[in-house]
Amino acid sequence: MLKMILLALLPFLMVPGTNSDQALTWLNQTGPQGSFGTLEKLIIATGSVTMDLNLNRLNGTGLSAKGQDLNVLGFDVERDSFFKVLVLNGELRGPLPGSMELIPRNSAALPSKLSTSYRQMVIEKTEWGEPYELVVRDGKTGFVFFNIEGPEYEYNPAEHLLSVKTGRLLLSKDFARELGHPAEVGTIVGQISIRVTLRPIEVTQVVNDEIRSDVLPSQPSVGSVPGPDVIVGDLSGLTQPDAASGTQVGLAVGTDSCNLGTVDLDWFATPDNDHPVIPQNFYRMSGGATNDARFEQIGQSNVKHAFMALTQDLCSLGCNGVGGTHLGSGCSDPYFASLNSGGSGHTLGSRAWINPFTGAFPRADSATPPNSHTGHTHNGTSHRILVEVNDLNTSMNAGATYYAEAQYITPHEFVWCQAHPGQCNQYNNVSYRQYTVSGTSSPFTFAPAASTVQSKPALAAWTGSSSVQFDPDPGNDGIGSISYKITNTSPGIWHYEYAVYNQNLDRAIQSFSIPVDAGVALSNIGFHAPPQQPGWTADGTAGNAGYSSTPWAQTQAAGALIWNSETFAQNQNANAIRWGTLYNFRFDSDRAPQTTIATIGFFKTGAPVVVQVQGPTAAPVVVVSGRVTTSGGRGVFYARVSITDASNNVRYAITNPFGYYRFTNVAPGGIYTIAVLSKHHTFTPQALQINNNLTNVNFVSVP
16 A cells, blocks of 8 residues: 555656655654654645736737737636645645636636636646646636646645746647647747645555555535635525515525634624624616626615624534634524514614724724614614615516625624735625516515525626726725626617626725717716615714715716716715625717726725726727846846736736837826836836836846
């Protein structure tokens, strides 16, 4: 048996950073009983992948002679992907044949073949004897797009963290032929990096040259993500608890939380303010020939304040048994729809008190309690998911599909993130589930139409849309996104539909604009927002008046189509896009879509950010270029140059043999940070206001 283990390990002796002497030291560790060792087989628990691709080359638009302009494609790795890795006495020995499924985070203009496979790609560890150890392929058809050359592996046994860096993406034979450039086989078209957390599925102990135990754990005993990490593991029991009130009904949905983290999550009940709060939302996809032209939020609730965590195991992580004031590692806690509806007392608190990024809100025994119900009476809709009857009426919404969404906001994740940089888990707390609606008037009934989709907002269900995330102040505030879909509704007419979603930005969103030339014809300009909760005593809004429902103003000026609410200075309760909320902007045009720049303006604080989308007018763009040299004036080859905008969107370029780099399609009018990374040299980053072409943004290495 020992010989079999050794033979299995031989292929891993060539893993970068290891050697045969290190690989076999465990056989020479002699104790009272002889040689011993621990061999683990692990698979991926969670992770992420980044591909920096030269899309200019792949799309056939050519390369600048002075550099390579790279686009960043980000992916999550499917949980529990069966990409197997061997670890011997805490030391990496390499991967076994297997694959990890990739879930795209953003969109890009990709070649047709790659675009078709974009949402079903995998990274595969090939069988022994193949020319490349790792490849990127279509997980369903098997088509290979890229071979990965020169990956460097790093493993942290304390966190079961595997990193794969500096892998070069080479154009495969089949993809080069598909692109019509068979001679380009093996060309470097980008780089790839992988960062995954692993969990063991088999542990073998050898003592005195004999296997003493061979354990096959079917699941981890506790969570596998560093730090506390609460998600919505499941949504269930969507219901309308009471009668309608006027033209509106109040809904509620049950939520089961799961702690994916290795750290027990704080769950101290009111009056303490170190516990999660749970908002609920409701969405509808409808319109067009296939009932997916638009995706709208049609309802939102106040928040349930969590109390007394249970010790269930909904997510099959292996709950560690901790409950009460903490949600234990791997544990789950159920809140039925009746609890999340506030019960007969409708005891849900206002969202206005909550900072969605830090999770902070006042204590219940303070001068500003966040869940006060004095001074107002309740009806069938109070504090619940507030929805117009007409938005549910099946005769008025034939073919529409509906989605419930919930989110956990908790201060513990933020506090942990501040103390442990790199272990920030505030971005995966939203999940959704599709439901069918029955009825043409109140009361309505609901039935689940699909399983819960964990750690994704409901907007991810919008069929055929593209989505771009923005992060205006990393580390200090949350994230949002723009999703969009353009359809050719009739000859010469295109419908433009944009959905702006604020996941957990405390600053809120006050304006949205798209470039439009003077000669572009526009019609059917529209706006949509969900109904706001009414104000009540001590609800956290200015004057206890609740947030405004006034539709955003729309203007066309200075080459742009602009929507905006009142500013914070004009009205602190203005109808801004606050956290956990989605607003829609739409119009028809006689111009086909082009790459353009949308501008997002904020309500409380912060400069506007720009996001690349599609629109009827191409945005003005500029070129930024320069040279990277040593202190002696010699060009630095293959240095990685990054350009980062105010939204923290990053693009990369690689210097050519003479040190030149070039960025095309840079949106003017913003402050960008340009930095250089090189293995052998150090460079000082530059922050520049870019309004026109810049040709001499040069970098000289620090002596």
